[in-house]
Amino acid sequence: MDSILSPWPWYVAGPLIGLMVPLLLLLIGKPFGISSSFRHLGSLCSPNSKFAYLKENDWRKESWNLVFAGGIILGAFIGGHLLSAEAVLLLPAHYASWMGAFKLLLGGVLVGFGTRYADGCTSGHSIMGMSLLNWPSLVATLSFFAGGLLMVHLLSNLFV
Amino acid sequence: MRSFIALLLGTFFGIVLVKSEVASWFRIQKMFQFQEAHMYLVISSAVVVGALSIALIRALNARALAGESTSLKGKDFHKGTVIGGALFGLGWALTGACPGPIYAQIGSGEYLALITFAGAFLGAYGYAMLRPKLPH
Numbered sequence: 001m002d003s004i005l006s007p008w009p010w011y012v013a014g015p016l017i018g019l020m021v022p023l024l025l026l027l028i029g030k031p032f033g034i035s036s037s038f039r040h041l042g043s044l045c046s047p048n049s050k051f052a053y054l055k056e057n058d059w060r061k062e063s064w065n066l067v068f069a070g071g072i073i074l075g076a077f078i079g080g081h082l083l084s085a086e087a088v089l090l091l092p093a094h095y096a097s098w099m100g101a102f103k104l105l106l107g108g109v110l111v112g113f114g115t116r117y118a119d120g121c122t123s124g125h126s127i128m129g130m131s132l133l134n135w136p137s138l139v140a141t142l143s144f145f146a147g148g149l150l151m152v153h154l155l156s157n158l159f160v
Numbered sequence: 161m162r163s164f165i166a167l168l169l170g171t172f173f174g175i176v177l178v179k180s181e182v183a184s185w186f187r188i189q190k191m192f193q194f195q196e197a198h199m200y201l202v203i204s205s206a207v208v209v210g211a212l213s214i215a216l217i218r219a220l221n222a223r224a225l226a227g228e229s230t231s232l233k234g235k236d237f238h239k240g241t242v243i244g245g246a247l248f249g250l251g252w253a254l255t256g257a258c259p260g261p262i263y264a265q266i267g268s269g270e271y272l273a274l275i276t277f278a279g280a281f282l283g284a285y286g287y288a289m290l291r292p293k294l295p296h
Contacts, residue, residue, distance in 0.1 A: 004179075010201035013180030017202065018209025020173055022217060027165045029228025032210075035259040038284035053288035064166040069263050071170015072177065076267030079178030090184045090270045091256060101275050103254050108262070108279020109286065110251025115259055116287040117244025117294065119235050122258040125245075126203055131210030134234025140245045145192075147249020152192035155250065 005085040020123075021131050028064055033124030035115035036062065037069045053116075103159060118143065162226070174264050183264040185256025192253055239295040251283075 020032045040059035042049070044066075049055045059066070080088040094100060115121040118140050120129060126144070129137020177183045182202055191199035216222075217230050224230055235241075252258050255276045257265055262280060265273035287294075 007181050008176070008179045010180070010198050010205060013176055013182065014202040014205030015209045016176045017173070017180075017182070018206035018213070020169065021210035022213035023169055023172075025213075025217065025224065025230050025232070026222065027169070027225050028162050029224035029226065029230065031232050034263075037259070038280050039288070041281060042285050042288055049288070051288040051291070053291050054285075064162060067163045067166040068170035068173075071167040071172075072174035072260060072263040073267035074167070075171035075174020075176075076178045076183070076264035077174075077269070078171065079175040079264075080268030083175065083179060088178060088268050089186075090178075090181070090261075090265050090268060091272055092185055095185075095272055100272065104272060104275040105279040107251040107254030107257075108276035108281075109283035110247050110279075111255060111257070111259060111262070111276070112251075112280030112283025112285075113287045114244045114246070114248025114251055114283070115280075116284045117240040118242075118248055119238075119240065119244070121248065121260075122203070122252075123260055125235065127206050127210055129234055130207045131214050132232055132234045133211065136235055136237035136241050139237060140235075140241045143242045143245025144249040144252060147246035147251075148188075148192045148253040149249075150246070151250045151253035152189065156253070 002085075004083060017127065018131070021128060030064060031124070032128040033120060034065070034069060034072070035112075035121035035124060037065050038112050039116060040066055099159065114147070165225075173260065174267055177261055177264040178268050183257060183261030183268070188253060188256045243295075251279075255279075 024030050024032050039057055040062055043054045043057045043059040046054055120140060125137040125140040180202060181187045187199055190196045222230055257276055262273055262276050
């Protein structure tokens with residue numbers, strides 16, 4: 001029980017995340033991915049949008065993705081409250097400030113905009129796309145890391 | 161039935177994201193600072209399992225539960241793959257969350273992640289707005 005309640009090592013977590021690929025594909029016939037949920041939410045909230053990207057997207061056909069996102073919230077509640085011995089801390093305490101809120105909002109905009117522009121995120125490109133040995137997904141993954149390294153090593157100094 | 165399966169798989173994924181701390185800002189910082197291998201090993205082993213699964217599904221020509229085809233076409237390359245990818249990377253380092261972990265942080269009780277979520281929604285909306293003008 002202790003090994004379930006403490007943080008899981010990479011050799012447990014990685015393969016379990018990898019299993020999302022065959023499970024989604026075989027059980028509901030869909031490729032693994034989650035960032036398109038932001039597009040579907042946009043289409044859901046503005047059905048008569050003047051933007052083709054939202055208007056021409058049939059979110060009902062992809063509603064599984066929104067249910068999947070809801071499941072992540074539920075699972076995270078279970079993982080954080082029922083399956084953890086100690087309170088789980090996923091964000092630093094100093095983010096509970098105006099500066100922290102600004103970073104989260106700006107970062108969130110970059111995540112939403114960037115993943116839609118790149119047509120995928122860590123799930124859709126790094127796990128699903130690379131599992132297909134699809135080279136654009138490798139390029140996308142390298143680009144994710146280039147952006148992350150740039151932020152951590154250079155740009156984060158701008159936010160002190 | 162389909163929705164129920166999607167909910168179950170999402171729940172499973174959410175548990176793993178929290179328990180592996182892939183949804184942790186601290187782990188993301190340590191990844192980009194090359195202080196620990198955890199995230200690299202999680203992603204690499206996930207890709208190995210994913211790729212082996214795909215190879216097996218293709219070799220067996222397996223179909224999905226309701227008979228859907230399992231043949232997948234990879235995503236195409238365009239300028240956004242690099243530009244959008246790098247912009248996402250900036251946000252990933254800043255928030256400590258890629259899209260799945262945004263939902264996971266909210267579910268685990270990190271309610272500040274609701275701000276990240278609002279930002280991501282706005283960002284995707286902004287992309288819809290600017291899409292015709294962006295290089296692809």
